[in-house]
Amino acid sequence: MGLAMCPLCSDDEDIELVRTLDDGRRVVKHRCGYEWEHRQPTPPTKRPSHSFSDLKARFPKAEDVEPQWLERAARLKSQYLATKPDFDIHVAAYWAKYQRIFSPDGLRTCHPRVLKDFANSDVGARPGNQATFNSAWNDMGDAAAGKATRETIAYLLYGPDDVPLEDRMQHLLDGTKPFAMTGFKEALLTRVLCVMQSDRFLSILKYTTEAGGKREIARMVYGLELPAPESVNWTLGRLILWSNDLLHTLAGDGFANQQHSAAFLWWAKDQPGGFH
Structure with a gap:
């Protein structure tokens, strides 16, 4: 179940999917009975890479x-x-x-x-x-x-x-x-x-x-x-x-x-x- 962890028990075992919401969040349930909404973590955005010439062209000019x-x-x-x-x-x-x-x-x-x-x-x-x-x-x-x-x-x-x-x-x-x-x-x-x-x-x-x-x-x-x-x-x-x-x-x-x-x-x- 990915990185889901029960907020009450701090346990990530025996997590089951209850349903998926329209916006992508998931309602999950721990074996203790507690249910909550869980969203998969968003991967970090990779910083754009610019070439030497691109950067120089973007530098302020007279x-x-x-x-x-x-x-x-x-x-x-x-x-x-x-x-x-x-x-x-x-x-x-x-x-x-x-x-x-x-x-x-x-x-x-x-x-x-x-x-x-x-x-x-x-x-x-x-x-x-x-x-x-x-x-x-x-x-x-x-x-x-x-x-x-x-x-x-x-x-x-x-x-x-x-x-x-x-x-x-x-x-x-x-x-x-x-x-x-x-x-x-x-x-x-x-x-x-x-x-x-x-x-x-x-x-x-x-x-x-x-x-x-x-x-x-x-x-x-x-x-x-x-x-x-x-x-x-x-x-x-x-x-x-x-x-x-x-x-x-x-x-x-x-x-x-x-x-x-x-x-x-x-x-x-x-x-x-x-x-x-």
Whole structure:
């Protein structure tokens, strides 16, 4: 009789069918004499599966921003550039240094300490407190920690061509790769991308955070609600990259570099006059 159980006796033996109702429920009877209506449990609904391209097509786009938000953002941009038309020129030299270090040859030959220094530097983009990374590094020692960090960066930048960058990012966030360096997570992985693809990646290192990540900036500056990281079918790796590209497009031209664009977005999110 399936999963039927007498509510009085908590016994599922000697259950007999009395009759079936029009809506599919069944009246059943236990040997104790008690009768009740029983419905077969509904099998759980399988969550729909969406392909990478389907998900990307569903992700919010620049054209989804309502006109009043675009007009407000344009006013803020003009105001910002009138007072801060340039960005710290010292960042470029630091970026160039680490572009050499993160090249395939540079990763193979660099001293481990330059990798640890990168994780703890605020130049160009602030990754925040890296206590987990530093503790793991100190426990492992320079040689082992340097090797793990090299392999982590190499997989992110030069991993298999058939694995999209978004998914390589997710593999490292999940820790599914045995070589992944402990603590070298979202902020540091994004910072590597800022260095190596400086014409694409904004120096906003977290997707969502109370202080204001890409998700909060999209909402506060452009009125767009981006998916929550825990949403079905999305992965944080994909959300990190797709939100970056969206904000890059929305910020537009006129900035010295992507750090300059990011600085504008950080400033704009705190300006009054939104429509929420």
